[in-house]
Amino acid sequence: MSRSDKEGTSSGGLVVNLTSDLSLRIIRYLGRGSLGGVFQASLQSRTKEQTRLVAAKFVHLPNNVQLQTTADNLQQKFLAISSSHTSLLRCEVFADEQLKGLWIVSDYICPGNTLLLSKKLGGCTESLIAFFVKEILSILVFFEKRPNWQGLQCIKGSNILLDSSGQLRIVDYHQLAVVLPLLDKQFNVQPSIVYWNGPENKDGNELPSFSTASSGDIWALAVWMIELAQGYTPLKSHGPYKVAYGLNVGERPQLEWPSRYSIHFLDLLHQCLQTNPQLRPTARELLAHPFLSAAPKEEDIGDIVRHILSQDISSEAGDTYLSEEWIVILSGNKFLPLPYLSVFDVEIEQVKLVGHEDKGDFMDK
DSSP, rough: BBBOTTTTTOOOOOOOSSSSSSEEEEEEEEEEEESEEEEEEEEEEETEEEEEEEEEEEOOOOOOOHHHHHHHHHHHHHHHHHOOOTTTEEEEEEEEEEEEEEEEEEOSSSSEEHHHHHHTTTTTOHHHHHHHHHHHHHHHHHHHTSSSOOOOOOOOOGGGEETSSSSSSOOOOHHHHHHHSSOOTTTTOHHTTTTTOOOOBBOOOSBBBOOOSHHHHHHHHHHHHHHHHSSOOOTSSSSSHHHHHHTTTOOOOOOOOGGGGGGHHHHHHHHHOSGGGGGGGOOHHHHTTTGGGOOOOOOGGGHHHHHHTSSOOOSSSSOOOOSEEEEEEEETTTEEEEEGGSOOOOOGGGOOOOOOHHHHHHHHO
């Protein structure tokens, strides 16, 4: 990694050298995912003189002594999945030996993720939800045909993106399965998993682990439907251990105002949220559900997309553009450079921008 010296550039910001040819210029902080902080960035090629807008996730692996090998292995696994379906957003993995972690980079999709879309709209209509669900079910049907398929393991509003053409794109597919075993136990991502996982995913402690079956995608699909309807994740105001306890005693995610929704919508949720995974229908069976008859035709979705296209909804953090060289956070008595924001659960209000002239000796503390 190199600091920005603003030489030959039109804007400031932290610069991360990924390879001898490629570099990332961090633009703004978008939010925290299950595995790390996500940033909007510009991916720049020195030899081709090309620049592309990307979303870059930093995964901190301080004790991994073979980062390049790890990056290469993950790249092959992600490519094998994404190459099989155009709706899966292709990602590239880069090792950062200096910051001791991986950058997972994919195209920046606008308008953005469907959870923030639903927030912006004050909740999606049932017809729009039906359209989205039908699209995702068609993708799941495609993959359910594969032998030993373990599910996409990523169905939730922040991982399902709407692009400018009205198509849904999926990110973070299988990342939990292949990245989670690499993480240090101190960076426990289980609390962020529990809101979308069914009660069957146990790993011997109080919190469910991530799903490794296609039936787990069906449960997560229902949670995503509630996110779309309400504009927020059900039970997110509860602590993860309280949610896990509720799942263990048979509770399920619920709509806050169920009387506002149709019988078909409620029935589809009920079928997907069976606590026994063997009782959940497959994606192919769900495609025949009468709720999906409310979905608008693909050619009619354009009006909805045009309504939201002028709004960039992809940032959870609002106007957090990084115009200075460093962004640091106070954690105890330590000041940390920008990428380490990804390994702490820090509210954006606690983030402080510091320019290069103000750094002093803070970085050595």
